[in-house]
Amino acid sequence: MxxxxxxxxxxxxxxxxxxxxxxxxxxxxxxxxxxxxxxxxxxxxxxxxxxxxxxxxxxxxxxxxxxxxxxxxxxxxxxxxxxxxxxxxxxxxxxxxxxxxDINYFLGLEVTHTTDGLFLSQFKYAQDILHRAGLLDAKPAPTPLASNTTFFTTGDPYKDPTDYRSLVGALQYLTITRPDISYAVNQVSQFLQAPTLAHYQCVRRILRYVKGTVAFGLTFSRPSSNSLLGYSDADWARCLETRRSTYCYSIFFGGNLVSWSAKKQPTVSHSSCESEYRAMANTAAELIWITHLLRELHALPPDCPTLLCDNRSAIFLTRNPVSHKRSKHIELDYHIIRELVLSVKLHTKFVSTKLQVVDIFTKSLSRPQFEFFRGLLRLGPPPSRLRGDINQR
Known part of the structure; x- marks a missing residue:
């Protein structure tokens, strides 16, 4: 010194x-x-x-x-x-x-107190992103991405990669209260090194969607039950260049969304069953971590958590201790889900694809499907009934 x-x-x-x-x-x-x-x-x-x-x-x-x-x-x-x-x-x-x-602003998160809970949003932060991108007066888009959007590494390079990285990085932080853009942000985040003009147009599409839903956020209300419920899904070979699958999960505690993720799997899966099984294993690990956290919070529900999946073959694989030729190549650490099911620490159940809420994290959906699943996530505009005077907050 x-x-x-x-x-x-x-x-x-x-x-x-x-x-x-x-x-x-x-x-x-x-x-x-x-x-x-x-x-x-x-x-x-x-x-x-x-x-x-x-x-x-x-x-x-x-x-x-x-x-x-x-x-x-x-x-x-x-x-x-x-x-x-x-x-x-x-x-x-x-x-x-x-x-x-009383908390009303924390690390960019705006907390509004309702009659029976909280409403979390990032209104000001989203406005700042739109102002930086020059899209405050842009025409809103109905969904983050068009339903037929595909991503490739080839194309005309974007002239300002730094601007692209800055906008995508800002959108990543916005997903804290906006899980509806998680899939779209996950996709555009995979091209930070060499973005193309098409990738930048996708980022602008996401921002135009944010423009129309800038006040949206997550609603947390007093739970009617303390059930812990997880949804798991994977879109097999979604990436057309690497053939890797996109997997995701969402976890609800008492009907409130508490954890979600959308990522690309690190390896190529040989079948849809394998990709779904790997996604279930990752979701199970997150569920177990949440149970440990709830135990320390003295709020652990009496019933074991339930994991829902829309692939019957993957569910059968979690309950079948016999390894056969179709699953013997799967890494041993993924088979932890079998141990959890056999020890009755986790239930696995089938859910219809029509109610598979995490589809919003694996693919671009049509507007009706997107809005339906967005509602199941309890994501929407601020509640009409708020506690106290909002102007004073």
């Missing part, structure tokens, strides 16, 4: 400033801050979650508090207002923090 240019001490040129406290700028600072904060939380009865190390849980008798940490931003909730206020006072005495009251 050296004294910065322009601020060197002529009398003590070899001396440097002693750093007492820093949160940004040094690689060690975030780790030191987290150690300091976690030590304080543990000393006050919190337990660090093993499923998510940024989550701390406090439970004493019937009192429960959850505290989520993101660098120096904290979210605190619980079931006893007095206990929460007492702990906030302890936080004030230990750290220089500011209590912002």
């Amino acid at each position: 050296e004294q910065p240019p322009g601020f060197m001490d002529p009398i003590l040129p070899t001396h440097v400033c002693r750093l007492n406290k820093a949160l940004y700028g040094l690689k060690e600072a975030p780790r030191a801050w987290f150690h300091r904060l976690s030590t304080f939380l543990v000393s006050n009865g919190f337990v660090c979650s093993r499923a998510d190390t940024s989550l701390f849980v406090f439970k004493q008798d019937t009192w429960i508090m959850y505290l989520l940490v993101y660098v120096d931003d904290l979210i605190l909730t619980g079931n006893q207002d007095q206990v929460i206020r007492t702990f906030i006072t302890k936080l004030h005495n230990e750290f220089a923090i500011k209590d912002l009251g």
Whole structure:
């Protein structure tokens, strides 16, 4: 370390400033801050979650508090207002923090309180993306992609790859509350290295769809049951160049969408059964992680999770411990789903393709299908009945 240019001490040129406290700028600072904060939380009865190390849980008798940490931003909730206020006072005495009251904005996510839950959206963030792309006055599109859209690596190169990467990267963050664009963003994200003009036109199509649904978000309401339900699907050999499949899942807890994903499988599957089986294995791993998290939150449902798939052959493969020639080449780690089914830690059931909600993550759909599945995800405009005065929020 050296004294910065322009601020060197002529009398003590070899001396440097002693750093007492820093949160940004040094690689060690975030780790030191987290150690300091976690030590304080543990000393006050919190337990660090093993499923998510940024989550701390406090439970004493019937009192429960959850505290989520993101660098120096904290979210605190619980079931006893007095206990929460007492702990906030302890936080004030230990750290220089500011209590912002009920959450309404966090890391670009806008939180609106409804009569029986929350509504999450990224309205301002979506507006900023449209402004950057110059599409605030563009004509809205009914779906993120046309139903006959195909992607190839060949074509006329786009003149500004940096602009393409910037827009796609911004759209990736928008998928936090907009799972309806997950498939489209996943597809255009595969050509960041050398985008073509056709790829850029697809990005503009996604942005035009966002323009027409800029206020859309996810609705979370008080669940009527604590069931954990997962949907798994794969579109066999979707990529026409690599012949790899696109797989996806969506997981609902009490009817609320809590986790989803749309990715391209790393290997080529020999059949639709194999691609579906691999997708089910990945979904099962996510379901098990969520069960671990719910157990630490003291909210684990009594019944084991259920995994729905629209491929009967893949479901049969999860229940059949005998390996035959059609499945012996599948890696052993994918067969974990068999162990979960045999140990009655997971149920697998068939679901009709008409109700396979994760089809929205595997392919470009027609407008009626797209809007139907979007509704099943509980994704739409803000609820008409909100709690409190929105203008004040």
